[in-house]
Amino acid sequence: MDNSCIRVLVCYTPSMIVLLISTGLLLFLLVMERILHERNLRAILLRISVTGTRGKSSVVRLLTSVLREDGRMVVAKTTGSRAVVILPDGSEQDVPRRGVPSIIEQKRYVRLAAGKGADTLVMEAMSIHTENHLVESRQLVNPHIVAVTNARPDHVGAMGTTGGEVAEVLASGIPAHAEVFLPLSERREVFTRGRAYTEVEPGVSAGLSSDDRVMRSFEFDETLDLVCEISRHLGIDDETIREGIESVTRDIGALAIWRYRSERTGNECFLVNAFASNDPLSTQEAYQRVRDLFPGKKEGMYGLLNLRIDRGDRTLQWLDALRKEWANRFHALYVTGGHARALSRRLRDSRVLRETDPEKMTERVISEIPDGAILFGFGNIGGMGERLVEQWNLRGTRHGV
Numbered sequence: 001m002d003n004s005c006i007r008v009l010v011c012y013t014p015s016m017i018v019l020l021i022s023t024g025l026l027l028f029l030l031v032m033e034r035i036l037h038e039r040n041l042r043a044i045l046l047r048i049s050v051t052g053t054r055g056k057s058s059v060v061r062l063l064t065s066v067l068r069e070d071g072r073m074v075v076a077k078t079t080g081s082r083a084v085v086i087l088p089d090g091s092e093q094d095v096p097r098r099g100v101p102s103i104i105e106q107k108r109y110v111r112l113a114a115g116k117g118a119d120t121l122v123m124e125a126m127s128i129h130t131e132n133h134l135v136e137s138r139q140l141v142n143p144h145i146v147a148v149t150n151a152r153p154d155h156v157g158a159m160g161t162t163g164g165e166v167a168e169v170l171a172s173g174i175p176a177h178a179e180v181f182l183p184l185s186e187r188r189e190v191f192t193r194g195r196a197y198t199e200v201e202p203g204v205s206a207g208l209s210s211d212d213r214v215m216r217s218f219e220f221d222e223t224l225d226l227v228c229e230i231s232r233h234l235g236i237d238d239e240t241i242r243e244g245i246e247s248v249t250r251d252i253g254a255l256a257i258w259r260y261r262s263e264r265t266g267n268e269c270f271l272v273n274a275f276a277s278n279d280p281l282s283t284q285e286a287y288q289r290v291r292d293l294f295p296g297k298k299e300g301m302y303g304l305l306n307l308r309i310d311r312g313d314r315t316l317q318w319l320d321a322l323r324k325e326w327a328n329r330f331h332a333l334y335v336t337g338g339h340a341r342a343l344s345r346r347l348r349d350s351r352v353l354r355e356t357d358p359e360k361m362t363e364r365v366i367s368e369i370p371d372g373a374i375l376f377g378f379g380n381i382g383g384m385g386e387r388l389v390e391q392w393n394l395r396g397t398r399h400g401v
Contacts, residue, residue: 037107040114041142044121046072048230049141049178051125051170052149054282055223056080057251059147060124062227065090066244067120070236075113076122077106081253081276081381085109088118090249103132106140125170133173145233146174147226148182148191152281167191181230183222200229208242220255220285251276252389253381255286257293258396262366269366270294270399271392272376275306275385278314280321283378287329290376299373303330304353304365306377306385309338318379319343330376334365336384358384358391 041047048063050056057080064076064086076086083095095105103126113121123141127133137143151167171190174180180197187199202221205228224245231241250256253276261268274286290301305322307315315338318326322333323346335344336353344350355361361384365375377388 040110043114044118046120047141047143048122048145049125049137049143050147053152055149056124058223058254059149059226060122061248061251062245064122065248066231066241069240069244072120073118074120075116075118077109078124079126081251088116103127103136106136130169130172137173138175142175143178146178146180147230148186150186152279181226200225204229208238257399258392259399260392260396262363264363265367267366267371270374271396273389274378275381299370300331301374301376302369303333304375304377305333305335305379307337307339308380308382315339315343319346322347358387362391
């Protein structure tokens with residue numbers, strides 16, 4: 001061997017040794033992290049995952065409240081309109097995030113639940129891609145029970161344009177051992193194939209309360225039915241279920257109505273928060289609920305569509321809907337957010353709101369619509385939607401739902 005080869009070997013051998021040691025150490029740490037995570041999972045006796053397109057946050061909050069009323073130590077995490085962790089005493093903490101949300105954060109809250117001695121964990125599924133569902137559900141949460149709310153087109157670039165395609169993505173990560181609960185209306189073979197499952201019949205929650213109308217004024221029947229069925233499966237009696245539902249802390253994106261009087265003009269109208277419904281089908285359910293609460297109201301319904309600049313697919317979805325099945329739903333449509341001007345140019349009878357202050361925006365709209373009219377907020381809760389809801393809740397008086 002000549003001297004040049006010896007010099008190369010002497011030069012590179014230490015680097016190779018460092019690389020091998022680093023790789024070995026990294027593999028050791030990954031194996032230890034996996035072992036510790038599985039130990040944390042085993043420490044939590046009941047793990048529930050809530051998946052679906054709409055209504056996940058409501059199901060998480062309602063189930064958590066019922067389980068806590070039943071005397072269980074529950075930790076829950078919801079990632080809907082506002083990502084929060086719900087602690088065993090019912091208090092809430094915002095989920096801190098830097099940059100884009102990642103499913104890896106689920107591991108942190110499994111560890112938190114185990115550290116607090118929780119016997120129950122309720123998690124809202126985060127994933128929108130098939131491969132992420134596999135990792136999140138089968139490895140990070142590994143639930144005993146999976147609650148499916150619905151399968152509707154949303155995140156169309158990642159999940160598909162039909163309910164069937166969305167269902168395939170949602171079902172991809174459900175562990176074979178998990179028991180699946182889903183509304184009868186959402187039954188699809190992809191959810192039930194090879195698994196234990198319960199189809200939730202419509203109306204199973206009827207009669208939970210002596211004043212059932214009050215309970216159903218703030219949650220959709222399908223949501224209450226799903227929560228009730230799972231709770232009964234866990235051996236919880238109806239009185240406890242009722243008390244848990246009635247004491248729940250609602251999500252900022254939950255359907256709500258306020259009576260709101262303008263300080264400037266004295267006009268009064270009803271403001272509707274349906275911003276978090278997002279897709280046209282779910283929004284239609286909220287729209288019909290509001291119509292039912294105001295039968296024959298002469299002043300009419302006006303729309304306030306909030307758009308997100310990062311959700312161009314959803315903007316296109318709403319543009320198509322407003323041209324077709326949603327045409328003529330509103331006397332006038334107000335639009336705010338990232339694509340407002342572009343969408344307004346393509347829709348007749350739409351008006352762009354350029355105000356950046358939620359109070360000024362609200363005052364402007366109320367001054368332009370008839371006294372007593374309904375302003376229906378929809379599209380997206382993010383950004384201006386959340387700021388409007390906070391303003392309406394601060395200045396308005398809750399009505400109906």
